[in-house]
Amino acid sequence: MLYKYILFDLDGTLTNPKTGITKSVAYALKKTKNIDANLDDLTIFIGPPLKESFMDFYDFTEEEAKQAIIYYREYFVDQGIYENEVYEGIKELLEDLQKANAFVLAVATSKPTKFAELIIKYFGLEGYFTSIVGSNLDGTRTKKSEVIEEVLSRLSIKDKHEVVMIGDRQHDIIGAKEMNIDSIGVEYGYGTYDELKSAGANYIVDSIQGLRDRLLS
Numbered sequence: 001m002l003y004k005y006i007l008f009d010l011d012g013t014l015t016n017p018k019t020g021i022t023k024s025v026a027y028a029l030k031k032t033k034n035i036d037a038n039l040d041d042l043t044i045f046i047g048p049p050l051k052e053s054f055m056d057f058y059d060f061t062e063e064e065a066k067q068a069i070i071y072y073r074e075y076f077v078d079q080g081i082y083e084n085e086v087y088e089g090i091k092e093l094l095e096d097l098q099k100a101n102a103f104v105l106a107v108a109t110s111k112p113t114k115f116a117e118l119i120i121k122y123f124g125l126e127g128y129f130t131s132i133v134g135s136n137l138d139g140t141r142t143k144k145s146e147v148i149e150e151v152l153s154r155l156s157i158k159d160k161h162e163v164v165m166i167g168d169r170q171h172d173i174i175g176a177k178e179m180n181i182d183s184i185g186v187e188y189g190y191g192t193y194d195e196l197k198s199a200g201a202n203y204i205v206d207s208i209q210g211l212r213d214r215l216l217s
Contacts, residue, residue, distance in 0.1 A: 003182070005157055006097065006215065007148065009167035010109035010116055010134075011046050012189030014090055015123070020076065020083030021046050028054075028071040032064060046190045047169035049110050049135065049142035066139070081115060086123050087188065089208035094128040096216065103215075104155060106131040108147045108165065131155060144175025152179070164202075166211065167191075173199035186211060 011017045022042040029035040035058070045053045050072060054065035097103050105128050109116050113134035120126050133151045135142040141150065148165060157163060165176035168189025176183035177200050185196030187206040196204050205211045 002102065003164040003215070004102065004162040005104050005106065005155060005164070007106050007108040007151055007163065007165045007181075009047070009165075009169075009172050009189075010107055010111055010119065012168035012191070013166055013172075013186055014107070014125070015084050015086050015119065016189075017046060017084045018043060020080035023083060024072045024076040024080040027075040028068040029058065031071040031074075032060075032068045033058075043190055047110070047167075048171055051139060051142070069139075076115070081118060082122060084119060084123075086125070087208060089212075091125070093208055093212050093215075094125065096212065098128055100216065105129050106151050106155065107133065108144070108151050109134045110142055110144060110147065110171070111135065112137050144171045145178035148175050148179045148181065168196075170195050170199035173201045184211065184214060 008014050022039040025042045025045045026037050026039060029037050044057055050069050051065045054060040054068045055062065060068060097105060107116055107120065107129050111134045113132065114137060116134040117132050120129065120132055131151055131154050133147055141147060160181045163181040165172055165181055165183045166186060167173065168186045169191040173183045173185055173196060182202045185191065185201035185204040187193055187204065188208060193204060203214055205214055
């Protein structure tokens, strides 16, 4: 079936944010608990909500995690947000989808909307997306299902069969399932094939070319 509404995750799907996110997390860990972390070990933070990640991966209490997020944003706002790059081939894919004149594109991310909008604008991608929806800075709407629900509401989508969520981590796929829409898992980001398959992705592609073929075939 040809989808009409295509929802893209941001980190690990449209852009590769490894440097900015891992340096921001390392800064927060050092400031919060004097932990010196290897940046490569912090790629697990790419995708999931931050508070959940600090609590799951470093056993922070909820209050410690909230403080860590404050420190994370100290670095991220000034530097980390721009230590990022668009995956090669993404702009061309978005251009082709736009030229097809058959799709409505949106961003659905767990990253705060304010930061997502800045990143999309910084890379000159804002013209491709009808809506950019993320979490709130106060820590609400962090679940991917809540973000997707907000996108569906803003775009007044009635037929969920016309919608697909594209993401690289299990929470993208789980959020889509919770909202009863299809999902495409992408392996070129930070999730593995097994993670995406176990989460229940309807389709899994290993490259941006594979994603293009799935969406435009």
